[in-house]
Amino acid sequence: MTELIITAGTAISAMGRGIEATQRCLQNKQHTLQPDQFQPTGHGYIGRVAGVEEHVIPPHLAQFDCRNNRLADMALMTDGFIETVKTASAHYGPHRIAVIMGTSTSGILSAEEAYAARTPGDPTLPKSFHYTNTQDLSSLPRYVAARLGVSGPLLTISNACASSTRAFIDAAHLITSGVCDAAIVGGADSLCRMTLQGFTSLELISPHPARPCDAERDGISIGEAAGFALLERANARPLPLGTSSYRARLVGYGASSDGYHMSSPDPTGAGAIRAMQRALEHAHLPAKAIGYINMHGTGTRANDKMEDSAIYALFGSRVPCSSTKGWSGHTLGASGILETMICAIVLNTHHLPPCMNSHTTDPTFRSDILLTARHSRSDYVMNNAFGFGGTNSSLILGRFA
Structure with missing residues (x-):
């Protein structure tokens, strides 16, 4: 590959x-x-x-x-x-x-x-x-x-x-x-x-x-x-020496389209699960290799509940995850690139950001939702993006060095 x-x-x-x-x-x-x-x-x-x-x-x-x-x-x-x-x-x-x-x-x-x-x-x-x-x-x-x-x-x-x-x-x-x-x-x-x-x-x-x-x-x-x-x-041309907080490897990706509803997510999370599973398969990684998940996490009742269910189905409660939209707002079509860069920052700084503005996790959630920052080295992180109409994409980034 x-x-x-x-x-x-x-x-x-x-x-x-x-x-x-x-x-x-x-x-x-x-x-x-x-x-x-x-x-x-x-x-x-x-x-x-x-x-x-x-x-x-x-x-x-x-x-x-x-x-x-x-x-x-x-x-x-x-x-x-x-x-x-x-x-x-x-x-x-x-x-x-x-x-x-x-x-x-x-x-x-x-x-x-x-x-x-x-x-x-x-x-x-x-x-x-x-x-x-x-x-x-x-x-x-x-x-x-x-x-x-x-x-x-x-x-x-x-x-x-x-x-x-x-x-x-x-x-x-x-x-x-x-x-x-x-x-x-x-x-x-x-x-x-x-x-x-x-x-x-x-x-x-x-x-x-x-x-x-x-x-x-x-x-x-x-x-x-x-x-x-x-x-x-990789290795296609010489790169400047030193480290930077944006370099990372794109090691896996997955996409799906569930078409459940024009503006509401499938509550079972089936499409989200497929996108994340395909990303893991493409990267040849087990679920336990992922050290952090940047959630789509819009802040709506339906979206966040669906994503929690989907993450728990694949990862259980062992992977720290959070949404950074409490800082940026939902930047729609640009959220993927912004949050990919945030994932690169996580890989390079080991700082796992919490859900900004959030104080008490939904008691029905079973994933490891971060309400406070955590410092943990991650070799692989995942970035989720789920759009209207049931279009789902997940990326897996790995440490550059």
Whole structure:
């Protein structure tokens, strides 16, 4: 089996800009969710990234300007990611690097703003609105490729909240099949009114900061995030000496689609179990090898209960697990890349983060839910992402060295 490694990575969210800021936030248990002031009729709390409104897209790419691509650009400019990709591109050739992005919102905020700016009585949108370069789902990978100067295959994954986790799986397939030598994997999802009001209409927004797995949990907090990882074959090129808190091996992955309901998870957890089991099988690992699980853990009654049941069915109560959405909010299609980077931090720092804002575990739960941080060396960790429509993805990362 081809060994794949994350040789560079970055992430930006309400937790901070970059890997070190994210790591500090986890270790210091900083409160980052804030009351929703993104919209006039704000409800609940959100995970908002500071500085997106002021960020400027490079002038030669101004046609891509939208909140989602600004957020992505901020992440690209963090942790030396652009420079690392340039080095890889010089080694492989820009045409041998793919871009695989996950997103669910893309630049839909731009369409909302264009609709609001229409001339009264005129059904057409303003000519200044560039649908293809903003709202279209292909906008993000095309922007990332143009910004980084790579010309390999481009792909958008829009599998709801499992989007950027699934992106790793498709990137692995492209690399191992020889279509490309490396892939920029990740995604971005940004705040927009459709998401905030849509989840409010589903009565899934908590009036409090999200508290995953808590006995009194009552819904989600929406967040925004962007992140990227450079995925390559092991030993394909010389890497800089020293350790970094983002390097990790991608040793296993699994996916399933249960199609139980458009917006509710299968309460038996059958699809989630299949995704996790397939990841273990692909990695040739027993369940006992996993040292930590980053749960999907949205904070809703149904999702958290389902995931606890699924984890217990495979792992019993021996594997520490937690959701980090109490810090970031639910960043939808970007949650996979953000939480993959958090898993890399766990592997490198041995710090297992707890469920932020949660105080008392649901008494019906049987998994080892972390309410306080724990320090434990893990050789392998799992990241779960389960999306609307029954799309499920699980990744297993291993220590780099």
